[in-house]
Structure formats: C-alpha cells, structure tokens
Amino acid sequence: MAEEGRRRRLSRPDPLTRPEEASPLVDMHELAIVHQITRLESAEQLDPVVKKAETLFGAILKPRWLRDLLHGVPLGHPLHPVAVQVPVGAWVSAAFLDLVPGASKASRVLVGIGVLSALPAIVTGWTDWLYLHDQQKRVGVVHAATNSIALGLYTLSFIQRGRGGGKVLAFAGLGVASAGAFLGGHLAYRQAAGANHTEDVPHLFPAGWHPLGSLTDLPEGELHRAEVAGQPLLVVRRGDTVHVLSNTCSHLSAPLDEGTLIGAHTDNPCVECPWHQSTFALKTGDVVHGPATSPQPRFETRTVNGILQVMLPGAG
Ligand code: FES
Known part of the structure; x- marks a missing residue:
C-alpha cells in the first residue's frame, strides 16, 4: 500500500511544466565547486582537527540544559540558522552602505553588530556539530574555519574603520562568509544536518x-x-x-x-x-x-x- 501511494504521488504531473516544455533541451549541471565540497566529506586528513574540536567543545558545552537550549529544542527546529541571520544581515547591509557616499559611520555600526552577534551563531553551530556524522563533521569544520576567517576580517575592518579605512577588508570578509554560507547550505540540504529525518x-x-x-x-x-x-x-x-x-x-x-x-x-x-x-x-x-x-x-x-x-x- 505504501508502494501504491508512492506511485500515485510520482505519477502526478508537474503543475509548472506544460507537456510541450518537457523536452530536456537545456540540461543543468552542478558547479565543479560542489564536487570539491562533496570530496571534503571523505577527507580523513580533517579528522585530527575534528577530534580536537570534539574535545574542546564537548568540555565547554557540558550542561545538558544549555545544549538543549542551543540546539533549539524549545523552538522545534535548530537555533543555529536563526542565529546566523543577524551577522549575515548586518554584514550584507554594511556592504551596501559602503557603496553609498557619507554612510561610513552607519556601515561601521553594522560591521560591529555583525561581529558581536556572530558569537551566538558560533556557539549554536558548534553545539549542533558535536552530534553529526563524521562526513558532516568534516564539512562542518571547514564551514566553521571559513566563517572564523570572515569574522577576523570583519573585526579588522571594524578596527580599521576607526582610522578611516576598512572597506576592502569588509568586502573580503563578505566573500569568505559567502563561501562559508555555501558550505552551510551543503551541510543542511545535501547532507541533511539539522533536518527532520521523519518528515517523510x-x-x-x-x-x-x-x-x-x-x-x-x-x-x-x-x-x-x-x-x-x-x-x-x-x-x-x-x-x-x-x-x-x-x-x-x-x-x-x-x-x-x-x-x-x-x-x-x-x-x-x-x-x-x-x-x-x-x-x-x-x-x-x-x-x-x-x-x-x-x-x-x-x-x-x-x-x-x-x-x-x-x-x-x-x-x-
Ligand atoms: S539522536 Fe542522533 S540519531 Fe538519534
């Protein structure tokens, strides 16, 4: 009966595709970078770093109530994707303001907000990471390292802005943070970290x-x-x-x-x-x-x- 239900669902026509459009004249292929990211999943060279991070964050995040809170148990879904909204939103907004003449003060405030609000994003991310499969952990440490570099660039940018510069550092930070976000997307959607595995x-x-x-x-x-x-x-x-x-x-x-x-x-x-x-x-x-x-x-x-x-x- 389950097989029957599955067949019924598969046989439903795609409502967005008319029959005359169904011919596959333009095939889509994933970017080569995705293949490289997929190879990270089996990169055992990352395992010593994984082990060290497990020891460190396992010791810091000991109380169970704290881990439950940081996982997002009261929310009913992971807290980490919510926590990253603030730094990402602040940094993207700062990048737009950096293109507007006379907005450097406001831009500096946003860069600073992004740096401070990165802390909850980091803590929630490592809490979830502690309870992943090995393949997910390997991608996860690269995701975390990339975002740490972005955070460093934004911190330097904030300091530099006090002396009248720092925009280039911020744009470099945005580029690195985007790469980190790409890895986070791979973790969440390709490797299903944080997803509900009983949704089906x-x-x-x-x-x-x-x-x-x-x-x-x-x-x-x-x-x-x-x-x-x-x-x-x-x-x-x-x-x-x-x-x-x-x-x-x-x-x-x-x-x-x-x-x-x-x-x-x-x-x-x-x-x-x-x-x-x-x-x-x-x-x-x-x-x-x-x-x-x-x-x-x-x-x-x-x-x-x-x-x-x-x-x-x-x-x-
Ligand atoms: S708690 Fe991770 S699979 Fe059940």
Whole structure:
C-alpha cells in the first residue's frame, strides 16, 4: 500500500511544466565547486582537527540544559540558522552602505553588530556539530574555519574603520562568509544536518488502521521493533497500554529500538536514542532532550479482537 501511494504521488504531473516544455533541451549541471565540497566529506586528513574540536567543545558545552537550549529544542527546529541571520544581515547591509557616499559611520555600526552577534551563531553551530556524522563533521569544520576567517576580517575592518579605512577588508570578509554560507547550505540540504529525518513518514505510511499483531505476543516493558507497510515502528507495551512511535530517530535516523527505555514505570516513559541520546516521550513523541528538535511521529493504537492496530494521524 505504501508502494501504491508512492506511485500515485510520482505519477502526478508537474503543475509548472506544460507537456510541450518537457523536452530536456537545456540540461543543468552542478558547479565543479560542489564536487570539491562533496570530496571534503571523505577527507580523513580533517579528522585530527575534528577530534580536537570534539574535545574542546564537548568540555565547554557540558550542561545538558544549555545544549538543549542551543540546539533549539524549545523552538522545534535548530537555533543555529536563526542565529546566523543577524551577522549575515548586518554584514550584507554594511556592504551596501559602503557603496553609498557619507554612510561610513552607519556601515561601521553594522560591521560591529555583525561581529558581536556572530558569537551566538558560533556557539549554536558548534553545539549542533558535536552530534553529526563524521562526513558532516568534516564539512562542518571547514564551514566553521571559513566563517572564523570572515569574522577576523570583519573585526579588522571594524578596527580599521576607526582610522578611516576598512572597506576592502569588509568586502573580503563578505566573500569568505559567502563561501562559508555555501558550505552551510551543503551541510543542511545535501547532507541533511539539522533536518527532520521523519518528515517523510506520513507520506509513506498508508492512511487508516493497520494490524500490528496480537497484543499478548508483544513483549512487556521493552523496546520492540515492528514493521507496517515497510515502515519501521517502535512499540512499547505497558500492560494494556501500547505506545507506538516511528522507529527512525528524527535527528539522524538511528533505530530507536536499539536505544534505552527510560522511566518505564513512571508517568512519562521515554526512549533514548542509541546514537546521540536524544530523548523522546513515548506518550507524545515530543522531544525531551536534544540534539533532535523535531518530535517523533506518534501512532494511535486500538485493540480489536485481541489484535493491536495502529493509525498515523495525517498519513496517506
Ligand atoms: S540519531 Fe542522533 S539522536 Fe538519534
């Protein structure tokens, strides 16, 4: 049924393309630089730097409440992309003002705001980076190094502006920061760092109720993996109550059934992810601790003639 739904979606015509325009007369190719960035993912020469950064930022960002805050758990999505808006906006605006005669004072203020506001962007970025795959971490350290160079250039520009110069340094900073942004885009969109890895579950899971098996066959008080329509589910039975979540961690797709059941006999039982210890409430799928910021898809359950059935609201 999931396969049927997928075929139906694929067969829908693209609303923006008329049949007479469908001929591929102009093929698009990605830029050569993208290929180079992709090679960074497997550049093991970066690993010693990765290790040092892990030790340093792992020691600084110890308190869990702080990491949860910096990941963006209360926001429901990563805080880092929000934090970078201020320095990037200030620096781009300063570049435009640098082209306007008589606006150098205002431009200096913007460069200074960009330098100061880079701090939250840096801290949130390193917090997320600590919990990525090796390939993402390698691109991430180059992204961070590039942005650090940009920050240095803007800091020098701010100082230099006090003596009447600094515009060239700022334009150089903008160029380097743009390269850093490109790497950040690669991390977020090509490597899916920070993305919700369960967004596709409601699109793949068929609508309606589906049998999962006999209620009494389910193990009691354990993390149990089941599958319905090709989708892996995490099932936890506590007496007659059964909690069912997607088994794929929303952070980076770890199998949650290999994690740890926490507070099995409390009012708020949770599952802790085996890879980076994100914690999700079994009753709601809500994030209790990051690095995940997106909740787990949660399934409704009911028992009919001893057979447990599951339904994902909004599926299909
Ligand atoms: S995969 Fe990273 S916390 Fe689950």
